[in-house]
Amino acid sequence: MPTPIATIDETHAPDLGSWVEGADMHPDFPIQNLPLGVFSVDGQVPRGGIAIGAMILDLAALAHSGLLEGEALAAAKAASGPTLNPLLALGTGPRRALRRAVSALLAKGSPKQPDVTPLLVPAHRARMHLPARVGDYSDFYVGIHHAAEVGALFRPEQPLLPNYKHIPIGYHGRASTIRPSGSPVIRPNGQTRGADGDLPRLGPTQRLDFELELGLWIGPGNTQGQPIPLGQAWEHMGGLTLLNDWSARDIQAWEYQPLGPFLSKSFHTTVSPWIVTTEALAPFRIAQPPRAEADPSVLPYLQDAKDQDKGALALDLEVTLSSAAMRARGEEPQVLSHTQACAMYWTLGQMVAHHTVNGCALESGDLLGTGTLSGPEPGSKGSLLEITRGGAQPLQLPREETRTFLEDGDEVVLKGRFMAEGRRSIGFGECRGVIASAPQI
Amino acid sequence: MPTPIATIDETHAPDLGSWVEGADMHPDFPIQNLPLGVFSVDGQVPRGGIAIGAMILDLAALAHSGLLEGEALAAAKAASGPTLNPLLALGTGPRRALRRAVSALLAKGSPKQPDVTPLLVPAHRARMHLPARVGDYSDFYVGIHHAAEVGALFRPEQPLLPNYKHIPIGYHGRASTIRPSGSPVIRPNGQTRGADGDLPRLGPTQRLDFELELGLWIGPGNTQGQPIPLGQAWEHMGGLTLLNDWSARDIQAWEYQPLGPFLSKSFHTTVSPWIVTTEALAPFRIAQPPRAEADPSVLPYLQDAKDQDKGALALDLEVTLSSAAMRARGEEPQVLSHTQACAMYWTLGQMVAHHTVNGCALESGDLLGTGTLSGPEPGSKGSLLEITRGGAQPLQLPREETRTFLEDGDEVVLKGRFMAEGRRSIGFGECRGVIASAPQI
Structure with a gap:
């Protein structure tokens, strides 16, 4: 049973x-x-x-x-x-x-x-x-507002690709560089596209970004060749953490075709160190927001009435930024974003069911990222790429400081709070990282 | 020292x-x-x-x-x-x-x-x-003839993307499903594109392929934030195996934009179980073939005269296929491909140096695939995608059997032999897999 x-x-x-x-x-x-x-x-x-x-x-x-x-x-x-x-x-x-x-x-x-x-x-x-040794880390892309907004920056004519509403899109990430909150985030060096006709250059990324995500810890997982049906997906979830998928946008833009992001993400991923168990978050499971009338129906392996009924989370998310100067002056961090986890087009259960439908083995301690969780409104965006429209609209910080992307000394903190009427709120603790300067190469 | x-x-x-x-x-x-x-x-x-x-x-x-x-x-x-x-x-x-x-x-x-x-x-x-617990598995794309040929199938106007000759392109693969030679390869189920206007379908892949690759075992690796310079790359290589990066081409075509291959590859990867150490293959290190006059120069972190001088391998590679019927009749397997490892545009050292230039930590037991190694001529192609031109030109097997992609019961064996004048040849042993039918879902 x-x-x-x-x-x-x-x-x-x-x-x-x-x-x-x-x-x-x-x-x-x-x-x-x-x-x-x-x-x-x-x-x-x-x-x-x-x-x-x-x-x-x-x-x-x-x-x-x-x-x-x-x-x-x-x-x-x-x-x-x-x-x-x-x-x-x-x-x-x-x-x-x-x-x-x-x-x-x-x-x-x-x-x-x-x-x-x-x-x-x-x-x-x-x-x-780290709460567990991560065997494999996979990152999804279920935040539909993020996918649409970033898609519009790269492909104004087709922000969401034709597969988006059929497949919980995901890719393999790097497990060896996942670190708990507080570990310094060293700015990566990397290749970026040269100016028109010039050769590419090597140097510290100039477009270092954060990504507000949730991380799902897997356990116990499945045997290779035996998919986890959607109806059993929650039996294989240990719990959640906050996850910051630090990203070097200039490296990403140059390297990512045709096989996807690689060094633009693999230098560091930060997680909050406490796993909020699926037992603890049970009171905060809510109905998945209904799909739009025009949205296509999904294949049966991604359909489950119970999952739809309890597939979303009543979870508030927040991102703050403070520059080294702000902290030196004892100023409060600035809130960059405030959003809800129900911005997920696909549920955690659908992520697990899709990941294993081909027989791929999930193992205890594997980590699944949701992808960036942005809301539809201004003030609810989970990355600087969206907040500054690709760097075109700088962000104002106190006392004349501005940001397009992260500078050395910047501290980014993710927080999350499960909230529901008549329930005591619970949270993750912090997911914090301070940017350290790039090494000389 | x-x-x-x-x-x-x-x-x-x-x-x-x-x-x-x-x-x-x-x-x-x-x-x-x-x-x-x-x-x-x-x-x-x-x-x-x-x-x-x-x-x-x-x-x-x-x-x-x-x-x-x-x-x-x-x-x-x-x-x-x-x-x-x-x-x-x-x-x-x-x-x-x-x-x-x-x-x-x-x-x-x-x-x-x-x-x-x-x-x-x-x-x-x-x-x-498996010779080691694989922490992370990364797969590169250094076989230039493969990249050009596959690129031409998808993008006739631009077979090689602008970054190819600047960056050893790679991506993260799935570590949990790497298996030693001989483990049955279960045909994956997955989503594929529907016919024009139709919804996608779920079912066993109809375009199951092999990929002839080398696998590089890492050891000892680097600390996060501290790149491995090209001149020290060989100190972090344990040795090589053969690697078959089984691929479901129809799943891949539908899922891979914008984040790269995921379930089309993550169901199974086969490696030959013996690590041919860098010590053993020392006599077979040869000069990297010179780049074409028109090729761009690479950034300094990917330049090293010693690496160019000893960066390639005198290594013959072979792929054979036998159907269940052929084996039942006691027939010899058919040679599908015979090629050389020097089809690599980037050296193993360049793969390691690039992988770590952003500070990414490589750990002992990590595995790096080269990507498919195809030669320029017919008969030297490392995947059925190339051999059958995407399924358009079926392959003839004995007694009227034909193949576009792999069928249940097919056995694919990769072999490799290091050969150099005046040297005793050495090899990997076999990298073997038999296709088992997809589970019902």
Whole structure:
């Protein structure tokens, strides 16, 4: 019998509180969230943890505490090592058991508070790592407003290609350069097109951009040759993070024909370090916005009434930028974009079903990006390429600073908050990167 | 001091023989080769081995035999586990020490023959595995005749795009579905374009193709943000295998704009299981063919006189096809293609230097494909797309069978042989795949 997915239970109750100080007021990590990550303290070996307020519950210590049993204990053991791949491989059942057990341990009035307190580590003392070893990273293109807007910049006569509304378009990305929030983003060198008739040049990219995306962590995944049907897709999702798909637009424009983006993307990808599990986000699954009347119907393997009914996310997204000068003056970052995740033309489930329809094997710890999530309005765009219309309309920052693309010292922060009426909001924590100057070559 | 690369020494002497029966007559694995692989016997844990004739030298057993010391011992220990990633991470020095030690142990007249004999396993008893866990797989497009011919099919007015002679074009491939020779290749299902005005259809690909490529195993690789200069590229190469980049042309044509091939390639990639090390192929490095007068000069990071002098390979490549009916009748496979690796417009070194110029991290066990290697003449084409001109000119097989693309039961075998005057030839062994029918979906 398949494990039930997306069940809302007592762990989501909005009046549930935690005895951990400040957790109930935490914007991202109240007890309703309990996201999974990998942390280390004082240079010790990294291990799994769960964020609660400003603290981290050490899952390796919890596994040895005698406080867990059964599936919850198995899950905590699987999360005791330096990556969460073994936990993701267990699938939804044990992860859900761990969530319920941890929720009970951290809930206000838990008799176990004295036993659990020593297992908490202040988050400010911890260094966060990638939550899993990424076997393969694939990036999709499901943000239809982004696809249309960028398409219009390159192909005014045909912004959306004929396949867009039939296929969740995606491509393979680079796994080795995915880094957790906070790792410096080194401006890449690369080849760019020369001026008319000139040879191409090599140098630091002059059009460095961010891309606001969601990242989907896979687990357990499928055997090669055995597709995951859309109706089972959520059983293979571990959870979500924020993802910044840093992009060098000038390198991209010169290299991407005929095989797609390569070095323009492979220098760095930033993810927020906490996985918001599919269990945690269950109350925020909403109906996929209906397609337009004129939109074509999709092939049966991408059709599922339940997926349409719960395929979208009630998730607010925000991008901020601060220049080095702004931070030096102690100024607040400037909000570049505020948008919603329901700008996705294809659901997460459709991404998984399409990715595996050819028999491709997804493995625990694989990462799927959604592609840039832009809204239709000004102020909701998920990349500078869109915000500045390809650099044609510079962005105004405080005190005469302007931007077409990112400059050294710029800090970009992505944030996301799941919000629904009658529910306690939960978030990802930050997905942050500061641009470092290019190395001499 | 950098380790010297490509040194020809006594391990390459053409008159060197081995006491292992038949090894001196073996077409692929005489003592001059000593390729590295991972094997298992009787369901035991896989471990590293070296092919010699029809036998495999068990490196885990060798590491425990007391016959090695120093760097050679360290290398054998690193090759004792289920993947060669740790050995590749050691780089050229220890690998070369192991080669020299093993060469001496296996050489005719070695006093150690009685000690080494028990460490040999008949290859027919062994199951071969992938030689390394592939972190990332990138596929290039350096076969210029292939690029021009395929380009002409799609864009008669501009077969080679403007960037081709400036950039070693490449893209990210799928690592999770790379399999060793012999694994059945399941025909993928996928979306293909509908007839004019019709909706797309889902079903088994009707245009399943092979691609004749070389695969380059990386080790040790670079730190993110620190490019590998062309002059050091060979220090980060472990060795080569044959690679068949199975491709579904109808899926590819419908999906590949604007982000490149995805599901048309990600269902399966076959590699020959033995890594022919850069040490073994040193005598077969030859001058890169000069560029045409009209070709543009390349940027300095892709220029290196030594690389040009030793950048190409004296390597013969062959593709054969046999249908199920042919094999049932005991007929020989039909040779589809016979070509040379020097059809590469860009060298392996240029691929590595370009891949990392943006700071992208290559890791031990990463795999780089060359792209399809076709010669300029008929009979030298590395894919059916070229051989049958996109299906327009069917291929004749014995007894009235014809092919435009691959049918279920077809077996494709790639072979490669390094050959140079005054040298003992060495080879890869086979890169073999049989097409299995698509699953019902």
